[in-house]
Amino acid sequence: MATKPEKTFRAGACSASVFLNERKTQDGTVKLPSVSFSCRYRDDQTGEWKDTSSMSPNEVARSLVVLQQALDYCWVELEAVRRQERQKE
Secondary structure: OOOOOOEEEEEOOEEEEEEEEEEEEOOEEEEEEEEEEEEEEEOOOOOOEEEOOOOOHHHHHHHHHHHHHHHHHHHHHHHHHHHHHHHHO
């Protein structure tokens, strides 16, 4: 069963998705973020979308944008976890 991302950021064919994974701690369960990144292209011969690790300079720029957006979202989520932990004290 696939887990749906909490948030996905896209620029062109590049995307970064943030997932909130539950982790057990001594004080209970918290949701911690992780990021999945992909850059895709359409195969000219088959018409299928495929993942790639090779990018043009423009795609690198788009990758940086979506990864920064995902990182910013993660910091907000982590701060919420910290705030929740402080309230328990």
